[in-house]
Amino acid sequence: MSSYYRDRVAWVFGGSQGIGLALGEELIKRGCRVRLFARRADLLSQEAARIKAEWTALDVADYASVEQAVQEAQGVDGSPFFVFNCAGLALPGYLLDLSPEDIDRMNQVNYLGTAYVCKAVLPALVAQKAGHIVNVSSLGGVMGLFGYTAYCATKYAVMGFSEALRREVAGYGIRVSALCPPNTRTPGLEQENLRKPPEVLAQEEKVQVLESSQVARYLLKALPGNPFTVIPSFDGRLAHLLSRWAPGILNLFLKRPQAK
Numbered sequence: 269m270s271s272y273y274r275d276r277v278a279w280v281f282g283g284s285q286g287i288g289l290a291l292g293e294e295l296i297k298r299g300c301r302v303r304l305f306a307r308r309a310d311l312l313s314q315e316a317a318r319i320k321a322e323w324t325a326l327d328v329a330d331y332a333s334v335e336q337a338v339q340e341a342q343g344v345d346g347s348p349f350f351v352f353n354c355a356g357l358a359l360p361g362y363l364l365d366l367s368p369e370d371i372d373r374m375n376q377v378n379y380l381g382t383a384y385v386c387k388a389v390l391p392a393l394v395a396q397k398a399g400h401i402v403n404v405s406s407l408g409g410v411m412g413l414f415g416y417t418a419y420c421a422t423k424y425a426v427m428g429f430s431e432a433l434r435r436e437v438a439g440y441g442i443r444v445s446a447l448c449p450p451n452t453r454t455p456g457l458e459q460e461n462l463r464k465p466p467e468v469l470a471q472e473e474k475v476q477v478l479e480s481s482q483v484a485r486y487l488l489k490a491l492p493g494n495p496f497t498v499i500p501s502f503d504g505r506l507a508h509l510l511s512r513w514a515p516g517i518l519n520l521f522l523k524r525p526q527a528k
């Protein structure tokens with residue numbers, strides 16, 4: 269087991285279910301002291317008790333709430349070494365059908381929530397001259413997927429923000445990585461599937477769906493090597509390579525079927 273995790277404090281934002289909760293569980297197995305953050309205190313307290321973590325309720329889309337939660341948690345834990353930004357949501361749909369509120373909501377949680385948490389924790393990481401921030405983007409943060417126009421933009425924003433931050437804080441001894449999961453079986457994916465256009469569902473049936481524990485284990489194995497982009501599936505890594513070096517080939521697979 270890697271000593272990269274032993275006895276370190278890990279904060280998992282968006283940690284009460286899905287990928288965040290799986291990460292919390294895997295971090296505890298590796299010897300971290302874990303605190304989970306999310307909005308619903310009932311679920312959060314139940315899952316934290318089950319996995320033997322601490323918890324703090326907050327809304328990442330509200331900077332005042334983030335600042336207060338970070339201060340409270342620091343009062344108990346001291347500064348974290350790991351910060352995982354997993355809070356996020358996908359509201360798929362063609363741009364013609366999305367509401368402006370859908371677009372705003374995804375920006376608020378996926379991009380602003382990530383930026384707010386990073387801003388609030390950074391002074392403590394700079395002071396201790398160490399830390400590892402992991403922002404959860406998506407495969408939709410490295411390639412444009414039809415049916416996810418507004419979502420992809422928020423996840424590309426997470427990639428750009430994370431890449432710039434990585435260069436900005438490396439000199440303080442702080443690492444920044446970005447996780448780009450493919451479809452992963454979580455409560456969030458279940459919700460998302462309820463509103464996907466049928467062509468998107470048909471397309472996704474062809475690719476593998478990962479378990480959240482697989483994503484968490486892949487990420488934690490990769491992090492000691494300080495990678496920037498972490499893509500936990502073979503299909504995803506192949507698609508990412510094609511999108512960079514042979515986008516014409518990827519277009520054949522990712523094109524929306526003729527609109528009726």
Ligand SMILES: NC(=O)c1ccc[n+]([C@@H]2O[C@H](COP(=O)([O-])OP(=O)(O)OC[C@H]3O[C@@H](n4cnc5c(N)ncnc54)[C@H](OP(=O)(O)O)[C@@H]3O)[C@@H](O)[C@H]2O)c1
Binds near residue numbers: 354355407453
């Ligand atoms: N699952 C996938 O297929 C997939 C694929 C690619 C990328 N991702 C990304 O991976 C991340 C996790 O996805 P998931 O499927 O595990 O999601 P999920 O099952 O919906 O879990 C989301 C977690 O974030 C918390 N959360 C949501 N909004 C929040 C807010 N405003 N403030 C604080 N906490 C908030 C939720 O708890 P509360 O609701 O109680 O706040 C929950 O703990 C997201 O960024 C998602 O975009 C997921």
